[in-house]
Amino acid sequence: MADPTGPGDPPRRLLIVEDDRELTRMLAGLFAEQGYAVDLAAEGQRGLHLGLSRDYDALIIDRGLPVLDGVELLRRLRGRGITAPALVLTGYGSLADRVAGLDAGAEDYLVKPFEIDELLARVRALHRRHLDRAQVLPLGAGRLDPGSRLVSLPTGEHVELSGREARLLMALATRPAQVHTRASLRQRVFDEARTESIVDTYVYYLRAKLGADVVRTVRGVGYRLGKL
Numbered sequence: 001m002a003d004p005t006g007p008g009d010p011p012r013r014l015l016i017v018e019d020d021r022e023l024t025r026m027l028a029g030l031f032a033e034q035g036y037a038v039d040l041a042a043e044g045q046r047g048l049h050l051g052l053s054r055d056y057d058a059l060i061i062d063r064g065l066p067v068l069d070g071v072e073l074l075r076r077l078r079g080r081g082i083t084a085p086a087l088v089l090t091g092y093g094s095l096a097d098r099v100a101g102l103d104a105g106a107e108d109y110l111v112k113p114f115e116i117d118e119l120l121a122r123v124r125a126l127h128r129r130h131l132d133r134a135q136v137l138p139l140g141a142g143r144l145d146p147g148s149r150l151v152s153l154p155t156g157e158h159v160e161l162s163g164r165e166a167r168l169l170m171a172l173a174t175r176p177a178q179v180h181t182r183a184s185l186r187q188r189v190f191d192e193a194r195t196e197s198i199v200d201t202y203v204y205y206l207r208a209k210l211g212a213d214v215v216r217t218v219r220g221v222g223y224r225l226g227k228l
């Protein structure tokens with residue numbers, strides 16, 4: 001099966017929240033084989049903690065979880081501005097269950113037991129839809145085209161970003177309501193870097209190119225998207 005990431009791309013980060021250990025082990029191995037970086041949580045509170053503290057490209061959340069059920073977990077993540085696409089696994093196939101999951105902010109759901117190929121296809125589709133939506137990202141009165149790495153300024157001028165600058169700005173702009181910790185940005189954008197100071201360096205570069213307001217510092221927490 002095809003690797004979901006191209007050569008040189010950072011691995012896609014996936015969070016799986018599932019209390020069935022055997023299923024979790026199987027899914028973790030499967031997605032790791034496909035080139036994903038996988039984090040696991042066996043109950044809802046841990047899933048909430050990970051979902052809020054790290055950036056993920058997709059979430060797979062079991063509906064029936066101890067401590068905090070999957071629907072409530074997703075509702076809380078969405079309430080805190082986490083927009084990573086989510087697929088809910090449910091043991092029940094009733095319309096009410098499906099509606100509850102979608103109402104809480106899931107993009108898709110799958111009824112257990114499911115075929116593995118079906119799950120892989122659904123998760124790939126989640127990525128595609130997410131990327132399509134993210135093709136041009138608004139930055140206040142300007143916008144970023146991740147494909148060309150060009151930022152259109154409100155004045156009509158264009159500024160070209162380096163690959164790392166564009167990835168950092170994309171990470172902020174795809175979750176504009178969220179405050180990102182330096183640790184989560186380092187992990188997401190500069191996976192190979194050992195220290196979080198690289199995040200500060202690239203924030204400095206972005207501000208030098210696009211103006212001081214493009215990235216806001218949230219004292220004691222990290223950074224969030226500003227405005228052009």
Ligand code: CA
Pocket residue numbers: 018019020062063064065
């Ligand atoms: Ca369960």
